[in-house]
Structure formats: structure tokens, C-alpha cells
Amino acid sequence: MNKRKNKGYRDSGKKRQDKKDKKQNFSRGSQKGGKPIGKRKTVTAKVTCSGLTNDGKGIVQWEGKQLEVANLLPGETAEVTVSQRGGFVNAELKQVVTPSKDRVTPPCEYYYQCGGCQLQHMNEEKQMRFKQETVDALMKPFGKPEAIMTMDHPYDYRNKSHTTFGLNQNRQVIGGLYAQHTHQIIPMERCLIHDPKADEIVHTIRGILQNSKMQPYNEDTGQGFLRHVLVKVGKVSGEIMVVLVVASPVFKGKNNFVKALRKAHPEITTLLMNVNNRDTSMVLGDQEKVLFGKGTITDTLFGLKFEISAKSFYQINPVQTEKLYGKAIEMAELTGKETVIDAYCGIGTISLIASQKAGKVIGVELNKDAVRDAIRNSKRNGIKNARFYQGDAGEFMVQMAARGEKADVVIMDPPRSGSDEAFLSSVVKLKPKRVIYVSCNPETQARDMKYLTKNGYKVEGIQPVDMFPQTHHVEAVAKLVLKEEAGNR
Template identity: 50%
Template sequence: MMAERRNGGKPRREEKNKTSGSVNERKRQTHSRKYDVTGGEKQIKTGSKGKNVQGKPRQAHSSQYKLNPNSKCPISHLCGGCQYVDMPYEQQLAEKQKYIDDLLSVFGPVDKIIGMENPYHYRNKVTAAFRRMKSGEIISGVYEEGTHNILPVENCYVEDEKAAAIIRTFAGLIKSFKLKIYNEDTGTGLIRHLQIRVGRKTGQIMVIIVTASPVFPSKKNLANALVTAHPEITTVVQNINMKDTSMVIGDRNQVIYGKGHIEDILCGKRFRISPGSFYQVNPEQTEVLYGKAIKYADLKKKETVIDAYCGIGTIGIAASDRAKKVIGVELNEAAVHDARVNVKMNKIQNVDIYSNDAGRFMVDVAEEGDSIDVVFMDPPRSGSTEEFMSSVITLGPKRVVYISCGPESLARDLKYMTKHGYQVIKMTPVDMFPLTRGVETVVLLTRAGTVHRG
């Protein structure tokens, strides 16, 4: 009945909820990577005449900077990506533990943070920007924090090493193929970015060439040259982004080589990753995070579960073996398609994916009198909205498992949830982003008065 009334068994397009959005839009990377160079003082020219970067004026054309010879990463003070790169890892964990304890212990007990065995080169998604120097040399690198000045990168302690090697090769091919790099001031040129996505367990690699125009001369020859240099590449895709935006990935894709997507294995399940799909950047720690979330859900194969804003279905599919029924809800049509492919690929019979706004969907479920035992929610860094949390409270699941990448917004949302009939039982921080200040936290909430066992 639920499927017939809401979806008719077919995908449908719903009007976007401007306060909620889809998982892909909420979590999509908005700029090129912030991350290591060696060498002496350099001067880099960039095109930045008065345009804005996310509402802030871009800095002037020239950026003269000094490298920090006392740091593992000489540009970490400029890039702003790895604030803890020179801090011993145990101290990083202690800093994050204290931060979470100070902020969240007022709501309930906080367990010990779970760190990584090897906290380096963990990112499975790497995005590069390019600049042509006066000498004709093509540099690839990261944006200086708060600007569009490019800092050249040779090695980065958080990026996948294969991805970094492919980026270096591509920079050379830009020059040999005489391709023009996109100029933000004039709106001319072709190559905007290069994004590499790596399936850490499958070894599959997707190369996404982001262009400012669908017209891409010699793209097949370029792809062949790239694959010849790096035969580990599984697919090469042209992504077309013609908008004046800081968003890296556009809406249109043209497959140049391979299938146009890759697959990876997470929590024992196989997932299809397309160019625009949201997929956690640290899969090793994601398995830890999801394992803890599923444990908190306390599933006994009798429960009906909602995976709100499910993206490509990772949490819900990972939990499906332990639940009676999993309902994934997602607004982004491309993500809905990938999620349904993932359900079919894993031969799962108890997961349904709906194309809908998750908050509205849960209100509909409550109005129909259907019972939901567990809701997984994984909002963006900015946190959830009162509208969404109100829909959770209206639905009244026995347990809510909240996965957060923004501790301050989590504190705000827990305050709301605990004022409206829920109590925090326990929390665990997980170090998803070593060398940075970032930390994820998984929280178990139950309806006030509910006795929790386990």
C-alpha cells in the first residue's frame, strides 16, 4: 500500500524542498581540493578580477606566498585543508575527543573516539584545478583558502596516491594536446577541473574531465593517452559545466571510455558510483561509522527502517540484512536511479527506494498510520531543519540514529529533539577526516521513557 500510494512502483519527480534538498546537492563538493608542494618561494598568477567566490570577493591577480619549511606540508598554512598535519595522530584524536565531550556531553554519554590505523591518503575523491604559467608550464593544485589562487601540489597526505599520479599525467596532456584552461574572468577556455574517484576495494578508477563546453576536440585520443599511461583507469567521463558557479560537477555527462561509472564494496555490499553520486570520501572509516550506526539501531530482523535522504542507498542497504524492511527516500533522480541499481545488484528483496522529499514522506507515513521502528538521518554539515525533525517527531520511531559531520549543528539539533520527546542514549565520535579538524559523530536517540537494552 505504501509503494502504491507514494510511488506507483516507478520513479517520479517531486518539486524540490528548498529547506531540505537531496543528499547529492547537500553534500556535493563545491570547490577544488584544499590540500603539498616542495620547493622555494613562487609567484602564481590567477584570473580573479572582482568576481565573488561564495559571496566573498576574490583576491587580486597575484599571490606571492612563502612555503613553510617546518611543516610536513609546506602549503598547509595556505590551503587550510589539513590543520593538524604536523600534530601526532594520538594528539589529534585527543583534541577531537575533548571538542565533542565539551560540546555534546550535556546531552548524554560520549564514547571514546574511533581513529584510523593508517590516517594518510584516505580520500577516494580528489579534485584538481589547473593554471597555465607564463612559461607555458601547466600546474595542478588547490585553491589558496578563500581565493581562487592555485597552489601547486606534488604530494598530499590525505589524497589517494593513484589519483595524484593521474592528475600529474593529465596536466602534461593539457599541454601536449594544446587544450585551453577555463578562465573565470572571460568565460573562455575548456578545461575547468579534473576529478578522480577511486573504488578502494575494487581498484576501479573513474576520471571525470570537467569542461566548460560540450565541444571537446580529440577527447578520445586524450582518454586513450591517459589510459595508456594509467591502465588502472576503468572509465573516463566528460562532465559539462557551463554555469558561472563554484560547483565543480555539472549536470551533463558524456562517456568517453568505459561504462561511465565505477563500483566499490562497502560493508560487504557493492555500490555503483556515478560522476555526481555522493559517496563517503573515507570508505575505511565509513565501514566503522555505519557499523556503529547499525549497532545503535539494534535491528532484530523485525523492524521497518527509513533511510532518510538515502543517496545511493549505502546505509539502508548495509543495514538490510538485519531489518525486516528498509525504505530509502531520496529527492535526487540520479541518486534514486543508482540506489535502485544497487539494490538490484546486491539481490536484496527487502529494500524499496522512493523518489520523494523525506520529511514529507514521513508525514504521509504517519498520517496513514504505518509504523516505523528506526530512522537513519545523515544531514549535511549545516545540520537538519526544524521542518525535517518535526516530521521525524510526528512519525515517532522508537529509535533515531543521527549521523553528523557538523558537531555544532548536531548540538543545536539534539537540543530540539530532546525538547520534543526524544532522549540521547549514547554517542560515538569517528575520525573520518584525519589531519583535519573534522569529525563525525553517530548518536542514538530513543523516545523519552523508552527502555533501551544494549
């Protein structure tokens, strides 16, 4: 995952024109292409699922068209509701006629409304097969990936949760997640992939709101105060941050609120107020005030302490992060002498882990706030052999090559969109002996690896990691070696 410091991440709902969408018993599937125009025609069809898309939807054929249907498994026959409007075709699962042996009842009662998880209707073995086969198919041109690294307890892993607040028809305070593709709040008591303590805190906040004059924000009228609550939990440290995202800096009853929340949850180590008064899908605003504590929490990876702020990126699943980063460092084959470049370094997580085994680490990141955090984290851990620079990593490497400087290893961990050709060409110009590509999107990773293998590199290892159980997301780390170097091995 990309480790850049967020300037206020987006919520999971679409913009407001989608808010009036009705709740569905099953998530939506569709055929790509076309705009919804003209009169809608709806029919019920019996179909058979022939496979899965990379995001876990079932593939079916209907009147010569390939449709995608959420929550359907290969080999299953089912009735689907097919809607047509103009050139747009949408298919939704109505009922499964012949279920697969891999089908289970989703343990989450909100599963078919929420959309945050996509695979809970599969048993654990099928989920792992699906992710393994997805990576295997994408990486086939480069070799056979290793067996996916799974998680012993594939629940409760998220160290960050985001809850939206509102009022129901009875004017009662509700808190939960948006229904898929809408701004309609699903009232939730428990999300099975959240840290349980985070959900307990949200439950308490909802009760405080219900018994006070403080009102949830209404995005239709622009009235109300509390928009969202963000909770971050240090899985190792036990420290907890709570961020109240509010519509106004005027917090009436602030002292009573803070007192009540701290009394109910003395484990909270810091409490912040973030002001977001914009009509936007961004969750966090620019203005921030610490109400209690130091405003940050710390957590530990590989024995190193990292400071986490409200806006800084820190991997969501630290248990699996140690597996992912551990494999990346293993692939880098560090002996204590190498110069390593950590492109997209963010707050310095991979850089500082690599510094324990490298001669020198250079972290490069566009976001100046993230660079500042990386420097602070290096000082916190007493690390002397890591330096951080604000700028474009591709340009940085081109300049290094022009000066005749060398790097032995480049570690790259780009966002889901992958890297662009300008960055990849800069890697080729610098000619590091090894490139370690950490990816949260194997599709763009495979695209980028194709460029690197056409320009002097050979793939010597691919390791998928299940970072987000119950969802279709899968991460992978790949080792690429300069061909002239590989020939001497």
C-alpha cells in the first residue's frame, strides 16, 4: 500500500446524487459500458456462473453479453434480476438455485448491504484459492508465485475504523458505514474486521450523542455538528486515538463530552477534533485541534516505533504487514553494505526496517508532511543510516544516474494505480542490482513488471500476501534482478 500521508481520505460512498438508492439484499453486478438512458426494462433470468472477476464477482452469460454478479460462485446456478436501460445492463443476484460447496452463510449481518467486504459468502479455503489464482494468472508471464501468506485469525485486524453518524426516521442517533454506492448509513453495532475496541468506543459516542444536545451532521441540510468518528488503535502499544470530525470549530459541551468519553474509556490516549465544513466526499478537513493527550499515538513494527497522526498512513493490518515487509527485506538480500532507495517512502516504514540490514537507505517522498514524519521516526529509533528527501523519486534517481551514483536496491511501494513509465524508466537508468516491488494491486504490478522485464530485469520471486481477509484485495511482493547481475549468480 502507498504510505503517503493522507490529506483527508475519501469516504466509501459516492456523491450525493446516489444517496437515494435503495438498499439491496445483494450487491450489484453490471456489464461495463454505456450510460443509463431511456426506459428501464427488467427481467428475471436463470444463469450459471463460469468464473470470477479479479474483484470476486461471478461471471455469467446472458443473451450474448457477459455480466458480473456479486456474491455468486463458480458452478452455481442462480436467478438474477437483469435491468436494461439504453446500452447499460445491470445484473443482481435474486436467489441461488444450486449452491457451491464453497458457499457459506456470511458471518456479518450487514454483509449484503455494506459492500466493504466482498468474499464472506466464500469459505476460508475458497477465499485463499481465489486470491492465489488471481495472482497466479496475472503473474503467469513471470513465473509461478509462492503460496499465499494467510492470516491465522482473519477478523478484528483493522487498526483504523471510520464511522459516519446521522439520525434515523425516529430521530434516533445512528452510526455505521455507508451502504455500497450510496450515502445511506447502515446502523452497525459491530464490524467483524474492525478492532473490537474501536467499535466499543463508537457505541459509547453514539450513546453520548443520544443523551445530549449535540446533533449528527445532516449533509442535505448542512445542519448538525458530528460528521464522522475516526479511531486508530496501536495493536502492539495499545494506544488509541479518537478523531471527531465535525462541521464547526464551535464545540458546545466539549468539556462534558471529553469527560464522559474518558470515563467510559480510560484506554483512549488522545482525542482530537478535526473540522471539515466542506461539501465534499473527503472525510478529514485541514483544521485540527487536540482535545486530550499528545495528538498522536505510536505503534511498533519489527521492533521499531512509529508515530501515527490522524492523517498519516500506517498499514491497516500490522500482523500481515510484518509478513509482507519481512519478505521484501528478505528478497533485497541485504548484507549491511548496500545502498537502498525506498521510493514512495511515506513516513519511512520500509526505509527504517531496511536500515537495520543495509549500509545506507535513501527515502524519497513527494508529501513534505510525510517526509517530516519519516525524519522524526528515524530520530525516535536512533537510526543514523537513513536519509529522507522531499521530491519525485523518479527525478531523484535520474539525477543520481547523471552524477554517476549507484544504488544496489530500489524498493518501490506505489499506490493502487502503480507506477508510470517516467518512474520505471528512471529505475532502468539507475540500474540497481535488485528491484523489490511491493504492490497492493497485482494488476498494475504485472503491467509495470512487464516494462521492467523488457528493459533489463528478470523476475526471481513473487510472494502474495493476504493483507485484507474477507475482501477481494490481495498484495504481492516481487523480486526483480538485473539480467547481467543474474547471469553472475
